[in-house]
Amino acid sequence: MTQGSDIYLHDADVPWQDLGGGVRRKVLCYDASVMLVRVVFETGAVGAAHHHPHIQCTLVASGRFEMTIGGAKRILTAGDSFIVPTDVVHSALCLEAGELVDTFAPMRADFAG
Template identity: 35%
Template sequence: MNQAVWAHLEQLPEREVRPGVFLRILVGQRLMFSAVRFAPHAIVPTHHHPHEQMGIVLDGELELWIEEERRTLRHGDMYTVPPNVPHGAETKDAPCLVLDVFHPLREDYVRLF
C-alpha cells in the first residue's frame, strides 16, 4: 500500500470485540489507529501483546491499569503501554471513547475486518 487513506470515524466498519467493547480501525503501512467505544460496565481483562500502544481518551471516563498502577482517565488524558506489559481497562456507569495507536500493526484486529 503506497497510497494515502482517507476516512471518517463514523464511516469505518465497527466490530464488537468483547461484550460492550466496539472497535473501528484505520490501517497504515506500519502503524494503526484503533478507535475503541466502551459501553458502560465494559471490561477488557488484563492482557499483553508485542505491540507498542499509546492512546488518548476522547470522551467519557475509563479506568486503566498498566502492570500494578491503576488510574481513572478522562477526556484528554493520554497513556503509553510498552510491548509485552500487562494492562487492562474497564468503564463504570458511563460510556467512553478512546483512540489507540499500535506499532507494529495488530494483525489480530486487521483480520476482524
Template identity: 35%
Template sequence: MEKIIVKNSEIEFEELEAKVKRKILSRGGSMMAVEVHFNKGGIGEKHSHSKHQQISYILEGEFEVEVGDEKKVLTAGDSFYAGENVEHGVKALKDSVILDVFTPQREDFLD
C-alpha cells in the first residue's frame, strides 16, 4: 500500500460533499498525506480517530479550527495536531486548502 512519487496534476479529486473534496497524495509505511479543498462554508465535522494521529497544515485560506476544547482561526502556514481520541473539526471561512498527514494510513480512504 505505497504510492511513493505522486504528481498532483495526475490525481483525481474525490468529492466528499458539495463544498469539500480531497486528493490522496503520497503514502507508504505508516504515513499518508491528503490534500483537502474546502469552498467557503465547507465543514469538516467534529470527530475523533481511535487509531490515528493527524497533523493538519493550512496551505491557503482560513479555517475556524476546534481541537479538544480549544477553538482558533488558522490561516496559511498554521497547523494543528489531533492525537488519538481527540475531537477536532474545521470550518472554512473562505475558499481554503489543508494538508492532512495521518499515521497510520487511513485505509478507509482507499476503499
C-alpha cells in the first residue's frame, strides 16, 4: 500500500487538499490497483467536465448533487451511487453541500502526492 505503511489508515492522519472553488479532497488508502478518495463540496461548487482512463465508482455520502455522466443528468442524494466507465466525460454540480466518496481503478497517479 502506498498511503501509509499499514493496512489501516486513520482519517485524522491525512490532510485535506484545497482544490479551490469550494472543493476539498482527501486521498485515503490506495495501491496500484485501487484508490479511495473523499471529496467535499460547498453548495454551488462544480466538478468541471472531465474524463480519465480509470473506472470510477462513487457513493454520495451526504448532500445533493446534479451529476452528468456521458450527457445524462441525474439528481443524487445521500446513499445514492454511480459508476463512470473508462474515458466517459462527467461532471458534478453541488446543489446542497455534501461529500462524495470516490473509488478509482486503477489508482490515480495524478492524485498520489
